[in-house]
Structures are given as C-alpha cells and as structure tokens.
Amino acid sequence: MQFRNLKKQYEILKPEIDAALLQVLKDSNYISGRQVTELEEELAGYTGVRHCVTCANGTDALTLALMTWGIGKGDAVFVPDFTFFSSAETVAYAGATPVFTDILEDTFNMDPDSLERAVRAVLAEGKLKPKAIVTVDLFGLQADYERIRPIADRYGLYILEDAAQGFGGSCHGKQAGSFGDIAITSFFPAKPLGCYGDGGAVFTDHDEWASLLRSLRIHGKGSDKYDNVRIGLNSRLDTLQAAVLQVKLKAFCEYELRDTDQIAARYTEGLRDCVKVPLIPEGYSSGWAQYSILLKDEKEREEVQSYLREQDVPTMIYYQRGMHQQTAFRGLCLYGEDFTVTEDVCKRVLALPLSPYLTEEEQQKVIRLIREKTSGSKEALA
Numbered sequence: 538m539q540f541r542n543l544k545k546q547y548e549i550l551k552p553e554i555d556a557a558l559l560q561v562l563k564d565s566n567y568i569s570g571r572q573v574t575e576l577e578e579e580l581a582g583y584t585g586v587r588h589c590v591t592c593a594n595g596t597d598a599l600t601l602a603l604m605t606w607g608i609g610k611g612d613a614v615f616v617p618d619f620t621f622f623s624s625a626e627t628v629a630y631a632g633a634t635p636v637f638t639d640i641l642e643d644t645f646n647m648d649p650d651s652l653e654r655a656v657r658a659v660l661a662e663g664k665l666k667p668k669a670i671v672t673v674d675l676f677g678l679q680a681d682y683e684r685i686r687p688i689a690d691r692y693g694l695y696i697l698e699d700a701a702q703g704f705g706g707s708c709h710g711k712q713a714g715s716f717g718d719i720a721i722t723s724f725f726p727a728k729p730l731g732c733y734g735d736g737g738a739v740f741t742d743h744d745e746w747a748s749l750l751r752s753l754r755i756h757g758k759g760s761d762k763y764d765n766v767r768i769g770l771n772s773r774l775d776t777l778q779a780a781v782l783q784v785k786l787k788a789f790c791e792y793e794l795r796d797t798d799q800i801a802a803r804y805t806e807g808l809r810d811c812v813k814v815p816l817i818p819e820g821y822s823s824g825w826a827q828y829s830i831l832l833k834d835e836k837e838r839e840e841v842q843s844y845l846r847e848q849d850v851p852t853m854i855y856y857q858r859g860m861h862q863q864t865a866f867r868g869l870c871l872y873g874e875d876f877t878v879t880e881d882v883c884k885r886v887l888a889l890p891l892s893p894y895l896t897e898e899e900q901q902k903v904i905r906l907i908r909e910k911t912s913g914s915k916e917a918l919a
C-alpha cells in the first residue's frame with residue numbers, strides 16, 4: 538500500500554499531464570513561461586485573494602514574506618511548537634528570533650492563549666520587538682483565526698499564514714491562503730496540491746507587498762530587468778512545474794478534494810470509538826494534508842505502527858519532536874511556555890495512508906488492523 542498514491546494519480550492524469558509537459562518542451566519557455574502567469578491567476582481565483590506570486594518552494598515563500606516585511610535582527614516571530622521545521626527555520630534564517638507557542642490537542646494548531654502569554658512575556662522582557670505570527674494550518678486544518686486575529690491586532694502583529702499543508706481547506710467559506718496578511722503554500726509532491734519537484738506560492742491582497750514579492754523572487758529586480766534595486770533571491774517556479782500544477786489543480790477542484798474528504802470521513806466513522814480522531818470544528822473544512830490519529834501512549838503507537846507495517850500498511854509520524862526540541866534551536870529562550878501538549882502529542886500521533894486514490898478495500902484494511910490492535914486496550918481503559 539502507498540502512503541500517498543502519486544503513481545495512481547499520474548496514471549489517471551497521464552494524457553493531460555503528458556500533453557502539458559510536451560507543450561512546455563515545444564515552446565521552450567522553461568522559465569517564466571505563460572503557464573506560470575496563468576497558474577498564478579487560477580490560484581489567486583481559487584484562494585480568493587488579489588495576488589498570487591509563485592516561487593521555488595514553500596520555504597522560500599516564507600522567507601520572501603518575511604523579507605517583504607523587513608523582519609530581521611531584534612524581531613520576535615511567534616511560531617507553533619508543533620510544525621514542520623521550515624515554519625521556524627525561515628524566521629531564524631531572516632535573523633529574527635522564533636518564539637514558540639504550544640498547541641491545542643483537538644486541532645493540532647496554535648493555542649491562542651499560549652500565543653498571548655508568549656507575546657506578553659517577550660514584551661515584559663523588553664529585548665525583542667514582537668513583529669509577526671506564523672500561523673500554521675496543520676494537517677490541512679485552518680488555525681483558529683477568530684481568536685488569533687484579535688491578538689494580532691491588539692499587539693500590532695502581522696499574520697503570516699503557513700498554508701503549506703492548508704491548501705484546499707476553508708472556514709465559513711473562506712479559503713486557506715486568505716487568512717494571513719500574507720499566506721504561503723507549498724507544492725512539494727506530497728502536499729494536498731503537489732507538483733513533480735519543488736514549488737511554492739505566496740498570497741496577499743496587498744498590492745505593494747505583491748510587487749515587492751515579485752521583485753524579491755527575481756534578484757530584487759526593478760522595472761528594468763537588469764537594474765537590481767534590492768537584494769532578493771532566485772526563487773521562481775519553473776514552467777514545467779506550473780504546467781503540471783494546472784492539470785492537477787483542475788483535478789483537485791473537480792474531485793480530488795471531495796474524494797479525500799469522503800475518505801477522511803470514513804476513517805473517522807471507522808475509528809472514532811477506539812482512537813482519538815482529528816476534530817474538524819463546526820464551519821471548518823480540512824484540506825486533509827494528513828489524517829492523523831492519537832493513540833493512548835507511545836507504547837500503543839509503537840505497537841499499532843509495527844502491526845500495520847507487518848501487513849504492508851505504511852504510516853508516518855508527523856512530528857517526532859517539537860521545535861523547542863530541535864537541536865538547531867537548543868538554547869533558544871522559551872519564555873516560560875512548557876509545551877506540554879506538543880510533547881504529549883509527539884509521542885502519540887500517527888498519520889494514516891491518505892490520498893484521493895486510496896481504495897475502499899485498502900482503507901477497510903487500515904481500519905480493521907487499527908481496531909484489532911486497539912480494541913483490547915480500549916477495554917482495559919473502561
């Protein structure tokens with residue numbers, strides 16, 4: 538069984554993807570071809586924001602956003618402790634200081650109370666200037682913007698929405714990628730909308746930031762291509778990847794997201810009485826980058842994972858450790874937060890095989906095996 542069945546997706550989309558790739562080869566516009574501009578318009582339309590600026594990957598997209606705001610030395614940027622390394626790495630790379638917040642067990646997303654405590658602690662210490670919050674839409678579910686936005690307003694902080702996993706999700710009809718002052722996504726192959734290599738995009742409604750982003754992604758170019766007016770990056774999405782994404786975006790909108798949502802609902806139905814299933818709050822809809830369950834403890838997770846592995850069912854642990862436990866961040870000030878939830882979740886979380894192409898038979902097998910391995914401990918609990 539495949540954890541994320543990209544092979545099957547290609548088999549189904551092959552005629553369209555092959556034609557799209559061939560067209561790029563025929564045109565030989567490998568960089569900044571028309572497919573890139575078309576894709577940006579399609580993505581902006583889907584997300585419901587004025588500007589989409591594609592770039593080389595999701596990590597660069599975060600860096601470009603931080604550069605746009607001039608975030609650097611002496612600035613504090615708040616990041617959930619439970620996320621992929623990039624969310625905090627890019628803050629440190631920009632010269633600023635990542636300040637971690639704990640998460641909520643039910644949604645795996647940033648805990649707004651922990652955020653506010655961290656902001657106050659940084660202000661009380663008086664060394665760093667709070668500048669921005671990286672809100673991560675983890676596993677496909679939007680962070681709690683209803684509670685985070687007022688905190689951002691109260692302390693004058695930008696929201697950088699890391700929707701690398703959030704693409705396709707929505708909250709009360711508003712799409713992921715439209716909640717941050719700037720938002721980013723990633724087209725890494727395993728993300729909800731992936732290309733055939735690396736790719737990323739930045740979203741914003743702000744006209745000036747959008748033109749800054751367009752300059753920053755191509756060596757800080759001015760209106761004359763060979764007059765460089767600022768220091769930037771070389772971070773373009775290439776035309777071949779844009780062509781692949783145009784085909785995949787169509788499939789994503791037409792049926793992939795809907796099918797993934799149905800598969801997730803079947804997991805929830807089949808597993809809710811024996812493990813903790815992901816909570817999707819009222820009014821939210823997940824992009825389902827992952828379907829992650831929580832086992833009772835580390836021992837039960839180890840048993841379930843090896844039992845599944847023996848029967849050819851791959852699972853993944855996202856994530857094994859919190860940001861504050863990363864070697865690269867050793868020695869960083871933690872401002873009194875203790876990350877109890879993150880540390881607990883790291884020991885119990887397990888991501889199950891998921892893609893729009895997971896068959897019902899495959900899924901029944903996953904559910905059956907997990908039930909076999911956990912029902913006993915459930916009885917023991919009762």
Ligand SMILES: *Cc1c(COP(=O)(O)O)cnc(C)c1O
Pocket residue numbers: 594595596597620621623624673699701702723724725735736737
């Ligand atoms: C994947 C991911 C990124 C980075 O995207 P890349 O395209 O791999 O650079 C950033 N943040 C989160 C939450 C991610 O999952």
